[in-house]
Every structure is written in C-alpha cells, then in structure tokens.
Amino acid sequence: MLVLQVLTNGILLGGLYAVVALGLALVWGVLDIINLAHGAFIMLGGYLTYYLFTGLGLDPFASLPLVMLAMFVLGYLIQWGLLNFLVRAPMFNMLLVTFGIDVVLTYLAQIMFSADLRTIRPAYAGSNFTVGGVTVPWTNLLAFVVALLLTGLLALFLQRQRWGRAIRATAQNLGAARLHGVPPRFAYALTFGIGAALAGGAGTLYGMVAQLTPYVGVPLTAKSFAIAIIGGLDNPLGVIVGGLVLGLAEAFGSLWLGPTYRDAVSLGLLVLVLIVRPTGILGRAS
Amino acid sequence: MALLEVKKMNAGYGDADVLRDVDLHVEEGEIVAVVGSNGAGKTTLLRALSGVIASRGEVRFAGRDAAGMAPDEAFGRGLVQVPEGRQLFDRMTVQDNLRMGAFRRRDAAAVRRDFQRMYELFPVLGERRNQLAGSMSGGEQQMAAMARGLMAAPRLLMVDEMSLGLAPVIVERLLEVLTDIQKQGVTVLLVEQDVHSALSVADRGYVLERGRVALTGPARELLDDPRVKEAYLGL
Ligand SMILES: Nc1ncnc2c1ncn2[C@@H]1O[C@H](COP(=O)(O)OP(=O)(O)OP(=O)(O)O)[C@@H](O)[C@H]1O
Numbered sequence: 001m002l003v004l005q006v007l008t009n010g011i012l013l014g015g016l017y018a019v020v021a022l023g024l025a026l027v028w029g030v031l032d033i034i035n036l037a038h039g040a041f042i043m044l045g046g047y048l049t050y051y052l053f054t055g056l057g058l059d060p061f062a063s064l065p066l067v068m069l070a071m072f073v074l075g076y077l078i079q080w081g082l083l084n085f086l087v088r089a090p091m092f093n094m095l096l097v098t099f100g101i102d103v104v105l106t107y108l109a110q111i112m113f114s115a116d117l118r119t120i121r122p123a124y125a126g127s128n129f130t131v132g133g134v135t136v137p138w139t140n141l142l143a144f145v146v147a148l149l150l151t152g153l154l155a156l157f158l159q160r161q162r163w164g165r166a167i168r169a170t171a172q173n174l175g176a177a178r179l180h181g182v183p184p185r186f187a188y189a190l191t192f193g194i195g196a197a198l199a200g201g202a203g204t205l206y207g208m209v210a211q212l213t214p215y216v217g218v219p220l221t222a223k224s225f226a227i228a229i230i231g232g233l234d235n236p237l238g239v240i241v242g243g244l245v246l247g248l249a250e251a252f253g254s255l256w257l258g259p260t261y262r263d264a265v266s267l268g269l270l271v272l273v274l275i276v277r278p279t280g281i282l283g284r285a286s
Numbered sequence: 287m288a289l290l291e292v293k294k295m296n297a298g299y300g301d302a303d304v305l306r307d308v309d310l311h312v313e314e315g316e317i318v319a320v321v322g323s324n325g326a327g328k329t330t331l332l333r334a335l336s337g338v339i340a341s342r343g344e345v346r347f348a349g350r351d352a353a354g355m356a357p358d359e360a361f362g363r364g365l366v367q368v369p370e371g372r373q374l375f376d377r378m379t380v381q382d383n384l385r386m387g388a389f390r391r392r393d394a395a396a397v398r399r400d401f402q403r404m405y406e407l408f409p410v411l412g413e414r415r416n417q418l419a420g421s422m423s424g425g426e427q428q429m430a431a432m433a434r435g436l437m438a439a440p441r442l443l444m445v446d447e448m449s450l451g452l453a454p455v456i457v458e459r460l461l462e463v464l465t466d467i468q469k470q471g472v473t474v475l476l477v478e479q480d481v482h483s484a485l486s487v488a489d490r491g492y493v494l495e496r497g498r499v500a501l502t503g504p505a506r507e508l509l510d511d512p513r514v515k516e517a518y519l520g521l
C-alpha cells in the first residue's frame with residue numbers, strides 16, 4: 001500500500017513538474033536561451049495568485065488565466081526590450097543576463113512579499129478522497145489535471161496554429177522562417193511571453209501544493225533544466241515524461257533515502273542523464 | 287513598367303563587395319535567368335533582393351521602392367525566394383512546410399485550392415504530405431521547396447540553383463513546372479549554374495562574372511553567343 005501511495009504522489013508531482021519545466025523547454029528549444037530566471041517567473045506567478053486570493057478572494061484556479069496573461073506581458077516585454085538585442089549572442093552572455101533577471105526578481109520579491117512562507121489555501125485545500133487505500137488530495141489532483149491540460153494545449157498550439165507553426169519554423173531554420181514572412185523579433189517575443197505565461201501558470205499550481213518563498217526560483221529552474229534534458233526539447237509532450245521521471249524519483253527517493261535527500265535526487269538524476277544520454281531520453285536536446 | 291528594377295546594386299559581406307553595379311530588370315510574366323560560375327555572386331544577388339543582406343543602389347518592386355526591406359517584408363510584398371540548398375523545415379511535415387509558404391495569406395479558400403494545385407503539380411508531395419520534410423529524397427525536397435514558395439502566391443518567384451544534385455529527368459520536370467506557372471501569371475527569376483537548362487526555358491538572361499553583369503540579352507541569343515558557348519557550355 002505504501003508503495004502505491006508513493007507511486008500516486010510521484011505521478012501527481014510529476015504532472016506538476018511537467019508544467020513547471022514546460023516554458024523553460026519551449027524557450028530553450030526555440031530561442032536557444034536557457035532562461036535562468038524561469039524559476040523566478042514561477043515564483044512571481046505564485047505570489048500573484050496568492051495576493052489575488054488573499055486580497056480579492058479569487059479562487060486560484062480562476063486566477064490562473066489572469067496570472068498567465070500578466071506573465072505573458074512581462075515575458076513579452078523582457079524579450080522585446082532586452083533579450084532581442086542579445087539573441088544569438090554567446091551562450092554565456094545569455095546565461096549572465098537571465099541570471100541577472102533572476103537576481104533582480106528574487107530581490108524585489110523579498111522586499112515586496114517578505115521572506116515569510118506563504119501557501120495558497122482555498123477552502124477545499126486539505127480535502128481528499130481515498131481509493132483502494134490510496135489517499136488523493138483534491139488540490140494535487142486538480143493541479144495535475146490542469147498541468148497536463150496546459151501541456152496538451154501548448155502541443156496543440158505548436159502543431160495546429162499558424163503562429164505555433166511559425167515558432168517551430170523559427171526554431172528549426174531561422175533563415176528560412178524569415179524568408180517565409182516570419183518576423184523573428186515578434187516570434188521570439190511571442191515565444192518568450194508564452195514561456196513566461198506557462199511559468200506563471202505553473203506558479204499558481206505550485207503555490208497550492210507547496211510553500212512559496214522568494215527563493216523557490218533557483219531550485220525550480222534547476223529541476224526544469226533536468227526535466228527538459230530528460231524529455232528533450234522537440235516535443236512539449238516530452239516534458240510529461242521528464243516530469244514523471246523526476247516526480248517518481250523524488251517520491252521514491254524520499255521514501256528510501258529520507259525526505260532530506262529529495263533535491264539531491266533530482267540533481268543526481270540530472271548528472272546521470274547528462275552522462276548517459278546527453279541528448280535526453282527522448283531525443284534531441286538542442 | 288518592370289515588375290523588378292535594380293540599378294547599380296552593390297552588396298556583399300562585411301567590407302568586401304561581391305556585387306558591383308548590377309543593373310537588372312524583370313518584366314511582368316517573364317522568366318529571367320541569371321547564370322554564372324561558382325562564386326559569381328548569384329546567391330548574393332538573391333539575398334540582397336530578399337533583404338537577407340544589406341545592399342546599396344536602387345531597387346523598385348511592383349512600382350514601389352524596395353531597397354533595404356527586411357526579409358519578412360519582402361516576402362509580404364510577394365518577392366518570394368526558393369533558397370539554395372532548399373532550406374526546408376526538416377522536422378515539419380511536407381504539408382506544414384507548404385502551410386509555412388502560405389504564412390502571410392488570409393484567403394483560406396484560395397489557399398485550399400493552391401494546396402490542390404501543388405499536389406497536382408507534384409503528386410509525390412500529395413502522397414507524402416505527412417512525411418517529415420527532412421526524410422525525403424533530394425529531388426522530393428526540391429519539389430517541396432518550390433511548392434512552398436508557390437504557396438505564397440508570389441508576384442516574383444526567385445529560384446536559386448534548383449537543379450543542383452538532381453537527376454536530369456527531375457530537372458526536366460521542374461523546368462516544365464516553371465513554364466506552367468509562368469502561363470498562370472507568375473514571374474520567375476531563375477538562378478542557375480546549369481546554363482543550358484536555365485536559358486532554354488528563360489525569355490531573357492544575364493551572365494554574372496565576378497559580381498558584374500558580363501552579358502545580357504534574349505535567352506536564345508545568349509545560348510548562341512560564342513562567349514557563352516565557350517565559357518559555360520563547353521562547346
Ligand atoms: N556568408 C558569406 N560571407 C562571406 N562571403 C561570402 C558569403 N557567402 C558568399 N560569400 C562570397 O561571395 C561570393 C559570391 O558567392 P555566391 O554565393 O553569391 O556565389 P554563387 O554565384 O551563388 O555561387 P554558386 O554557383 O557556387 O552557388 C563568393 O566569393 C563567396 O565566397
């Protein structure tokens with residue numbers, strides 16, 4: 001029974017992790033930017049949801065689209081006003097700039113939100129149901145479903161929509177995309193905006209199942225990185241696999257090694273994958 | 287009035303100019319060939335016209351100033367390039383590649399008709415519409431690149447080195463397609479090393495040598511020109 005419970009926890013966590021990594025994988029795949037501020041975007045999304053809930057009484061699931069929209073605008077502006085001037089710059093410069101954004105956002109969060117732990121707890125938080133001896137918290141289950149939904153929607157957008165195709169085209173062959181009428185600066189800003197929106201949505205979900213501090217960003221960026229490496233960058237559905245691998249590894253790692261080793265598990269997994277299969281489990285990494 | 291008119295175009299990479307004072311014009315409905323040996327500057331000319339690289343000089347397209355456009359703007363105006371080396375979106379299906387050709391078009395019904403037309407012109411593309419472009423043969427890829435360009439409903443289709451590495455029968459087929467689409471009102475600027483093929487379908491031609499226009503005239507006359515025969519046709 002314990003194993004089944006841990007399995008369930010791992011899968012639910014894995015779904016959440018998928019959406020946590022989704023934006024990072026998208027931006028990495030299309031823009032070739034490893035956005036070190038990705039976790040900070042998630043953190044911001046979490047706080048935004050928190051204040052919409054405590055301030056306006058808005059249910060976190062209802063605020064999700066609002067948060068995503070706000071984060072889209074922020075991401076779009078950051079790409080348009082700053083990163084577009086650096087696109088195709090050496091990897092190191094990009095890392096430095098996005099690291100800078102991360103530091104600034106974390107610092108601002110610390111000033112504005114204080115370092116106190118926050119959780120978003122609507123009335124239904126803590127309620128759960130039991131099937132076959134396995135306890136499933138409603139919030140985690142809903143967060144899991146929404147996470148998969150967002151991932152599926154992104155996949156559909158990239159596959160079916162006109163601008164989704166243009167984004168894929170830009171990722172595959174920038175020169176040819178320009179020759180076929182895609183304005184690269186706009187495609188980039190759109191992509192980065194979508195990445196930030198997904199991070200914001202992930203923050204909403206994360207804030208419901210875990211505690212928020214201004215410092216959650218860095219470990220979330222690291223996990224997203226691991227998931228993107230495992231799942232590959234070609235297909236957004238890859239992050240579901242990556243998320244599940246990480247979620248299950250953490251759940252069982254906590255069970256067998258103790259909860260203190262939870263983060264060590266994800267780092268260990270990352271190192272392992274980088275050594276064994278640097279192109280990710282599912283394929284091309286970049 | 288000419289569809290495309292270029293006067294004293296200079297363009298190159300960094301400080302070094304490759305094109306020097308190129309004068310060229312293309313009339314509505316023509317097929318115009320630009321021929322020359324490796325490194326003559328043919329691709330550079332198309333890149334400059336598409337705005338991929340900067341150029342100096344006068345460019346007018348469809349009656350408007352067209353110097354210094356960005357590539358997506360040039361495309362939007364109907365100046366469409368089928369680039370050297372095909373440059374397909376390798377990990378997208380054939381159909382999605384063609385859809386990218388129609389990226390700027392809003393006339394959904396006409397786009398659907400054009401899909402039909404492309405699959406009639408190139409039946410193999412219809413059969414393989416769901417195959418990834420990168421996994422097709424060189425000839426099929428060239429057809430896909432042409433079809434992608436045509437899906438844009440171009441006013442001027444600029445085709446760079448389409449015969450490269452293809453079997454003569456396929457080159458024949460592609461040349462037929464060019465004359466077909468000419469009849470349907472598309473103007474073509476054809477860049478080729480295969481001088482004979484290019485001049486045999488073209489109305490007029492330009493011979494580029496080290497970035498300058500060395501010769502120009504009706505395609506028939508160029509084919510018979512002793513200088514062309516000696517330098518390019520090995521006769
Ligand atoms: N990206 C580049 N950077 C610097 N020089 C370049 C670049 N591309 C081409 N050149 C130079 O410009 C000159 C003309 O090249 P271009 O590609 O226009 O020739 P071409 O006529 O298309 O030849 P080919 O028939 O081999 O395709 C060559 O000397 C080439 O070395």
Ligand SMILES: [Mg+2]
Nearest residue numbers: 328329370447
């Ligand atoms: Mg060339």
